[in-house]
Amino acid sequence: MYITLDGVSRQYGSIWAVDRVTMGIGKNEFVSLLGPSGSGKTTLLRIIAGLEKPTTGRVLIDGEDVTDLPPHKRGVAMVFQEFLLFPHRTVHENLAFPLRMMKLPAAEIAERVAWVVGILSLGGLEKRYPNQLSGGQQQRVALGRGLVGRPKALLLDEPLANLDRELRQEMEVEIRRHQTALGIPFIYVTHNQEEALSMSDRIAVVRKGRIEDFAARTDIYDRPRTAFIAQFVGRSNRFEGVVEAGGQGIATRCGAALSLPAALPPGREVQLFVKNEKLRLEPDDGAGAGPNRLPCTVKDVILRGAYADYILAFGDRELNASRPRSERAFLAGEAVIARLEPGDIDLFDTDGERPS
């Protein structure tokens, strides 16, 4: 592995902000650290950067133990959420900064800055100061400053959080493209699951300082390993219930009958998640409730463009379904049947783990 974290922990007072994290990141990998705010993902990134020292554990970059190395000797670069461009330096000087610190000859500095200005379309802005740029331009300069020194790894700390949605999606594509072109690992911290899903090869879900799971992005989304991931990644309907006699079905607390993909011991308390887009909607045929058939009333329809979010009333609880607009549309007040397949259910014990 190109970057290795070996039992890395960081303690603040009595709190472990990062707790025994062990992970390996490949040379060509785009990895996201995804977690809610305060989960320790930024601390983890700062430990890799050398801005924080781990209380215990080791950090290895390119085979070298850098645990005790200060940030300026690690050869990694970083893009910050607040950009942190040097306000007293022009765009050109900001981009040249890492190269000047590397003591490169002036000709090479000029050449490399020109290269990065080119790939990030910053032409014509070189003489401006950061406060004369728009947010998107500042972001590109920050990214350029990160790439210009050809670092061993680029660390990105919520770099798109301060941009508006359209610009963000544009930048997602661009960042991924630069990563592929440069062939260095990008480690991307975010609380935004869409960003993590759209760019990453692998996603590490961080919770309370621990890595909840570190897996390919499709696995994180389609086969969440814990209830926390099921809840945090994607949007889901959560059910609680008890396995019925026979072990094939579940009676949920809200009164639905669901059939299971695999048998479980009867009487066991479980929690289940069904992603919003897995709930299929059909017009009510009058046949009533059945296994995996939940008669609902449409309470509200939220138009999202390519798809529509339905808020459904099932008994006295709400369900959420997300359907493409190419399907039959339903109106508020309509009676519908929400259907799901046994394979669509993510099932966990009450402690959040997959039942063994």
Add this chain to the structure above:
Amino acid sequence: MRRRWAAALLLGVPTVFLLALFVVPLLSMVVLSFWRTENYHIVQEWNVGNYVTLATGGAYVTFLIRSLVMAGVVSLVSILIAWPVSYAIILYGGRYRLLLTLAFAVPFLTGEVLRVIALQGLLGPLGLINAVLMALGSAPLRFIMYTNVASAIGLVYLYLPIVVTVIYLSLLNFDARLIDAAKIFGASPLRAFVEVTWPLNLFGTLIGFALCFIPCLSATLAPRFLGGPNGTLYGMAMAQQFGESGTWALGAAMGVVLFLTSIVAVLLVGMRVNLRRTGFTGLGRG
């Protein structure tokens, strides 16, 4: 319409205030400096005699040069002390930061005269420092007894709180995460200071310099109580013209000289600084 009234009121009051209490007295001083005084009477007779006296007669040029050197040295020393102190408060002050900065105002609770006299009691021949030294059998430190060094110590003591406060405020407004950014991109801690911390706080440091330099230039109390025979400064000599000698017109001319010197000094320093290069963003976009 209401906004225009508000603007006129808010800008008008300080304008009137400044005109009445700053510009008018200054102008009257300029006028007085071109008259002359005789036997404690003002004679309204236009002449440049006062300026000729200041340029040629007596020790006035010496006083002015001494004052300039004194103010320069005191301001530099104050900045050298204030930087690490302010930086330490920012870094380690934690929740006591505000308390620590307010502590710098404590000396201001007494009057300036009292503070200078207290210092005299510390530095003088029978002062605390030399009394202890002599009691221990050592020779007293002559260079702090009624000398220019003693004056400088007094002036540093008087104006250091202001310099510390100004530099502290500058550092408080400084985004220390820029240091992290500099380090990430290959700057050692010292290099990060030179590249980022110092230039981005240069503006604040210069304000601290000006706020120390200008009052030091016209200092009267510290040289009078601490300075000794060779310690006469321009401000002190000026105060004498208005007091014992009763040569008000000459004093007024000295005031004009001091005023112009201060302006020139501030301009000289100011012109060497490109505000943009200090991260000053008050210039607006474009």
